[in-house]
Amino acid sequence: MGAELLRRFGNSDLQLSPLGLGCWQFSKGSGMVGKFWPVLSDEVIHDIVRISLEGGINWFDTAEVYGGGQSEEMLADALNALGDSAAGAHVATKWWPIMRTSANIPKTIDERLRRLKGWAIDLHQVHQPYSFSSAANEMREMAKLVKQGKIKHVGVSNFSAAKMYEADKALRESGLRLVSNQVKYNLLDRRIEQSGVMEAAKELGVVIIAYSPLEQGILSGKFHKNPELVKQIQGPRKWAGGFKTGGLKRTLPLITRLDELAVKYEASASQVALNWLIHAHGETVFAIPGASKPHHAQENVKAMRFVLSKDEISELAAISAACGRA
Template sequence: MAMQVIGASCLCVFGRRRSIGTVRAFASEDFTTLKTTEEKVKLGGSDLKVTRLGIGAWSWGDTSYWNNFEWDDRKMKAAKDAFDTSVDNGITFFDTAEVYGSRALFGAINSEILLGRFIKERKVKNPEVEVDVATKFAALPWRLGRQSVLTALKDSLGRLGLSSVELYQLHWPGIWGNEGYIDGLGDAVEQGLVKAVGVSNYSEKRLREAYEKLKMRGIPLASNQVNYSLIYRSPEENGVKATCDELGITLIAYSPIAQGALTGKYTPENPPTGPRGRIYTPEFLTKLQPLLNRIKEIGETYGKTPTQVVLNWLIAQENVVPIPGAKNAEQAKEFSGALGWRLSDEEVTELRSMASEIRPVTGFPLEKL
């Protein structure tokens, strides 16, 4: 295993020489300490600190997008194993939403209920375990005013079995009533129901408006959760990433492995099924292969999988917290391997350059339906 060399001008990682300033590799005995200390980051200007990588719980209970219209005890156990494995490996930030697994959207059981159940069961075994929960308010057309935010939040807390959550987010901009929604976020902070507040799928303009409105109450806007990955870099192109950096708002990246397209699992001959198959077509996957091959080559120099490389690419952007979805223990364990090391600046730039030659997947972010 590669070892960090203190005081040396360079180190060799799997036969390649790299500068200490652009890569960090750690012996196994250093890894746990690194993940539990350095890998905690503040969300924006809030006091909330979370792990540098979180876990998205969209698939937990869902039957409308991820689970082929089927949710059973086997998948329930797999989700529980994903939760436990994440915590065991130092990832304690979990993102859910009131609409994930909602029966109104053909789900079998609400994701918030599952996450709350998993937390409760874990605390029975270890009362000292600390889990940071983020959930979201659905800006549905019939929800009006600040009170609707508080009412929805209290319903979410009931499903989670918690008295408060660490982060509460507006899932998407409303058709109307957005100022009232922002007021509701501020009220939630002042009433001690949340530690920090954020938004999701907000443009640069809406982001600035939300930031300023909360600032007048002395409340920081902690985060903006958007679709962001190596092959979907709209936040870099539409000003959202730059605005987050300027205002000190953390960008939480959903679909950070492009719903599996960047893992190398899918090929033109074996595309994903279901709704993802309409996005990541054989034609697109053919264009993606050179990039996937290079990701694999880079991963091999670090002893990392393609999934770990593309997650690390996002972490290397700084001010970005990716939240890949874990459906089982194996995926959760793999995600944890994205922590504790860094791609070099040259590799980050090279991958962005290669990805820029691929027309990104566009259209409505299905994750938010």
């Protein structure tokens, strides 16, 4: 993928691929949320990172809470093992705010940098809107880290429109801007279009980073074609309503159309769903599909190789509104 397909990342000077790689899966089964995914070997993690980079994905999203820093370390090890071929890769991580105050942000930054083993933090995000401090105070602490050169840009995650405005206003006081808001967004969950989050992002020039872009794999269509696969899902996600018989029946019209477009573009339903995400709102939305197997990384890369037409984007939006969480 050529540099011409890179995009300016909102209010920053970063030039990033429309898809990044979500690295929650690199948690090694550790910590509070690490058990959500099977434990991946170092070799598999290295292959996933290598394939992503070779295919033009140039940024990786991790977090303090993913395995208590294990994901950050595994990502750093994989990038460092690649040597010169990882040059130009960018790393985003997140501070966990629950049961903490903003004073914890500077206290934990050195641990983030230690775990990342020499990789700069191009984007540091507040992972949730819930802490003992205001968003404004969190942003003031983040701004200090930018001034100290410990991080480059500031983002948030799961913030409402109102909190986005509050965060951006506080950063402006330090001559900075809010760069991103990482939220759940996909063809089956478009609530941010109704909640004001998408509108605020466009008004502020803030990037939306879409996590769970395939609705835990439902948009791949594999569970519609073989419902028995639901029984094989590891972790709590198998209990989500979308995997139940009624949920799969409700979303079948969307899967059918994704499959038809996949034939046209010599792609997969997953790739069409990701392509819709990164083109439906101009260059506002970036997405971070994960990968727990090397072939998932290859799938992600191919999703950036074509562009749906405006009519197809509109048609998918209309179908999804009828069967998704609008």
